[in-house]
Amino acid sequence: MPRDPRQIQLEIDAARESLAATLDQLVYRSSPQRLKAQGQAAVQQFLQTPVGMAAVGAVGLLMTLVVVQRVRHRND
Numbered sequence: 001m002p003r004d005p006r007q008i009q010l011e012i013d014a015a016r017e018s019l020a021a022t023l024d025q026l027v028y029r030s031s032p033q034r035l036k037a038q039g040q041a042a043v044q045q046f047l048q049t050p051v052g053m054a055a056v057g058a059v060g061l062l063m064t065l066v067v068v069q070r071v072r073h074r075n076d
Contacts, residue, residue, distance in 0.1 A: 028034065046052040 014066060
């Protein structure tokens with residue numbers, strides 16, 4: 001049973017619109033600006049938690065110890 005050319009054209013148009021929507025969604029999801037903003041928001045949210053604050057404190061303490069150690073051994 002042959003298909004109507006009009007029906008075939010409608011199916012092609014629907015497929016084209018679907019592919020265009022999918023492509024737009026992929027472009028949006030992989031946008032460098034959006035990914036950067038999302039990463040920054042995640043880091044800021046983590047740093048506001050007790051675990052994040054403890055991690056920042058530990059890194060700060062470690063850096064302080066490294067600097068003090070280098071200053072002490074610089075004169076040797």
